[in-house]
Amino acid sequence: MYLKELFKEMNKIGIGSLGIVILISVFLGMVTTLQTAYQLIVAWIPPSVIGEIVTETSMLELAPTITGLVLAGRVGSSLASELGTMRVKEQIDALDVMGVNSAAFLVFPKILGSIIVIPMLVVIATFLMIMSGAFIGNNTGIVPYNEFVEGALDIFKVKVFVLSLTKAYTFAFMISSISCYQGYYSSGGATGVGRSSTKAVVWSCVLILFSDYIIAQLFL
Amino acid sequence: MIEVTGLRKSFEGREVLKGIDAVFEPGKINMIIGASGSGKTVTIKCMVGLIEPDHGDIRYSGRTVLGLHIKEKKKIRQEIGMLFQSAALFDSMTVAENVAFPLRMFTKQSEAEIRERVAFCLHRVELDHAGPKYPAEISGGMQKRVGIARAIALDIKYLYCDEPNSGLDPVTSLVIDHLIKEITEEYNITTIINTHDMNSIFEVGDHIMYLYQGQKLWEGSPTEIVESDIPELQDFIFASPFIRNAYQHKLKRK
Numbered sequence A: 001m002y003l004k005e006l007f008k009e010m011n012k013i014g015i016g017s018l019g020i021v022i023l024i025s026v027f028l029g030m031v032t033t034l035q036t037a038y039q040l041i042v043a044w045i046p047p048s049v050i051g052e053i054v055t056e057t058s059m060l061e062l063a064p065t066i067t068g069l070v071l072a073g074r075v076g077s078s079l080a081s082e083l084g085t086m087r088v089k090e091q092i093d094a095l096d097v098m099g100v101n102s103a104a105f106l107v108f109p110k111i112l113g114s115i116i117v118i119p120m121l122v123v124i125a126t127f128l129m130i131m132s133g134a135f136i137g138n139n140t141g142i143v144p145y146n147e148f149v150e151g152a153l154d155i156f157k158v159k160v161f162v163l164s165l166t167k168a169y170t171f172a173f174m175i176s177s178i179s180c181y182q183g184y185y186s187s188g189g190a191t192g193v194g195r196s197s198t199k200a201v202v203w204s205c206v207l208i209l210f211s212d213y214i215i216a217q218l219f220l
Numbered sequence B: 001m002i003e004v005t006g007l008r009k010s011f012e013g014r015e016v017l018k019g020i021d022a023v024f025e026p027g028k029i030n031m032i033i034g035a036s037g038s039g040k041t042v043t044i045k046c047m048v049g050l051i052e053p054d055h056g057d058i059r060y061s062g063r064t065v066l067g068l069h070i071k072e073k074k075k076i077r078q079e080i081g082m083l084f085q086s087a088a089l090f091d092s093m094t095v096a097e098n099v100a101f102p103l104r105m106f107t108k109q110s111e112a113e114i115r116e117r118v119a120f121c122l123h124r125v126e127l128d129h130a131g132p133k134y135p136a137e138i139s140g141g142m143q144k145r146v147g148i149a150r151a152i153a154l155d156i157k158y159l160y161c162d163e164p165n166s167g168l169d170p171v172t173s174l175v176i177d178h179l180i181k182e183i184t185e186e187y188n189i190t191t192i193i194n195t196h197d198m199n200s201i202f203e204v205g206d207h208i209m210y211l212y213q214g215q216k217l218w219e220g221s222p223t224e225i226v227e228s229d230i231p232e233l234q235d236f237i238f239a240s241p242f243i244r245n246a247y248q249h250k251l252k253r254k
């Protein structure tokens, strides 16, 4: 029963958000390459530096943070409104009366599902950003593939990868736990559900940005 | 049998239940009636354990539930069914899955046994073909009936219904009332209904308890209720001048 709920949540969060994550990361990757090139037009800087910068920015900051913020909106609001609706329609009470631990039954699969799926989405986003960055660099003649890859490999370190995932896990936990909390403790009918869903998104975004800073401060 | 003694509950310093004593008999429709805000919902929420009362004792067939260990509480809870005002079906599950839910959670029955029990419960509430539908696809009256089917999926001894008729037309209301009454008598369930629907009170009520501002002012049978000399209760049942006139007219003719 619990496992079934977990797969349902993973599916909803993962597949449901894949489209928007792909869209955003492809465009961000291209823009990052163009802007980095624009800011670095000095003859003595080798173009492979663009590969370095795009790769590192994507891994360290853009992919986790932007994906986190987008998912705070997409996943946070849906988790909060789903639980909030269950609360105001007495479905949570119904579980409690039956003797089901409603918090564990409803919240646990959502948080666990987020923690499993959101980092995967971040990895996909990172990959797509770098790919689309390399693609646009090559196509516009800013930096050929081989030089981009050379730069990218230069910069790639386990530490950067670990840091990127640390952010992803932290954000996943924040989004899901804040949103579930807001939803589970909704009150005041349909307007209350709207309110808790807004709060879930706002608090998730604020805490993502704040913890982003803390993690950078601690580890860089 | 459920016994309640000295039940008290305050919210933010305002006393909502002011010491309620009551006994609810098995095989009977026990009704808690009263105006909106009189404390009916809070009373049954205390009884089922959704709200922690400040004082008082609640005993299910002699077993106190307050202060009970979680495991034993869980056992008693599985003997309790509840029909909510909004039916409270799980939106993401079909009707059949809703009815199967308590069986999946609390029994080790095989899928075949569960299917059989679900079919039986749905048949009992005359919804044989609604199994694959989602709650949003059926009417309010049907949702209530599914709620009843889900409540009786496990062999329950106690059934709570919070305003089972709210939002239903008078004809559908009576269908639900009679269904609850039949099930109560068939399985000797201790049933408690919260209502302010006069039709239900006279149609299916066995024992009526009148709540007024968090206090029990009166209790008795539906035939005794019209003769009670408590002004608050008279105002409640004869809130409509039309019914009061009709009743007095009938008295005169006698």
Ligand SMILES: Nc1ncnc2c1ncn2[C@@H]1O[C@H](COP(=O)(O)OP(=O)(O)O)[C@@H](O)[C@H]1O
Pocket (backbone or CB within 6 Å): B011, B012, B016, B034, B035, B036, B037, B038, B039, B040, B041, B042, B043
């Ligand atoms: N969770 C709560 N917090 C504060 N006040 C509450 C709460 N639940 C109920 N009340 C108050 O208790 C009183 C009785 O409510 P209730 O039992 O719902 O009445 P009803 O008889 O209509 O079912 C009302 O005045 C209501 O405002």
Ligand SMILES: [Mg+2]
Pocket (backbone or CB within 6 Å): B040, B041, B163
């Ligand atoms: Mg009520």
